[in-house]
């Protein structure tokens with residue numbers, strides 16, 4: 001099979017591992033930097049051309065693509081991916097599903113519609129609503145989250161009502177889009193990353209924040225270890241990925257006093273942390289899934305919104 005990995009950098013761990021796994025299984029694999037692609041949008045003869053120095057590839061000839069689109073290039077990356085879809089090329093994750101998951105507000109609303117447990121989350125435009133926003137999530141301490149951010153960068157803990165008001169005003173002042181969220185204290189600075197492929201959780205790890213930190217992201221110095229999921233957590237993670245329409249997803253859960261809660265669904269979850277923590281050949285499992293799913297036919301758009 002001819003597989004394209006849509007990634008900006010072939011040296012990234014996840015990209016390298018996917019290439020290795022595809023190669024090992026005898027597939028022809030190529031890394032395509034979406035920013036070096038251009039497209040011709042016509043009904044009869046849509047094209048995506050990848051031009052890298054003197055090399056030129058007619059990219060719609062791929063049998064399957066695996067999108068690894070970074071948060072900073074969501075818009076152009078998804079436009080290129082949509083063009084593959086116009087050309088009936090199978091994609092592991094569809095552009096619409098990636099777009100849904102990138103906006104945390106939209107994702108929370110879609111998950112809520114399907115009854116998926118999440119921390120109480122509020123959103124408002126008007127400065128007059130600040131008191132109500134704070135009250136609705138149970139007051140301080142509370143979490144403020146930029147709607148489009150990653151690696152824990154846009155996640156802030158406001159320990160007091162005064163701090164929450166100051167942060168909300170600051171975010172409003174610079175025109176940032178943010179959510180206010182109930183702080184799940186009992187998670188104790190840990191979260192669970194569930195790695196979903198198709199309709200299965202193929203691996204899970206618990207990430208623990210360093211002392212004095214509330215964010216467990218490995219990029220923030222957190223540590224990871226294997227964890228055995230409860231069946232309820234497994235079902236929740238698979239359902240969350242389904243609702244977003246993602247065939248590959250990193251679903252983050254918090255263990256709260258009232259059961260597991262989904263905090264986010266990532267469409268390009270990294271492989272390094274989870275492969276290192278669990279010793280599972282995640283890249284191999286992804287390639288096996290892609291081949292099986294692509295052979296079964298073109299994408300069927302899933303989910304709404």
Ligand SMILES: Nc1ncnc2c1ncn2[C@@H]1O[C@H](COP(=O)(O)OP(=O)(O)OP(=O)(O)O)[C@@H](O)[C@H]1O
Pocket residue numbers: 119143149150151152153154155181182183184185187189190191214215216217252254263264266
């Ligand atoms: N409501 C909450 N209560 C307690 N801790 C939280 C809450 N929301 C987030 N956290 C902590 O902050 C971390 C980062 O939050 P989140 O996963 O939403 O952001 P992210 O920047 O998209 O992360 P990623 O790099 O996993 O994509 C979580 O892993 C968790 O440890």
Ligand SMILES: [Mg+2]
Pocket residue numbers: 149150151264265266
């Ligand atoms: Mg995220």
Ligand SMILES: [Mg+2]
Pocket residue numbers: 252264
């Ligand atoms: Mg996360």
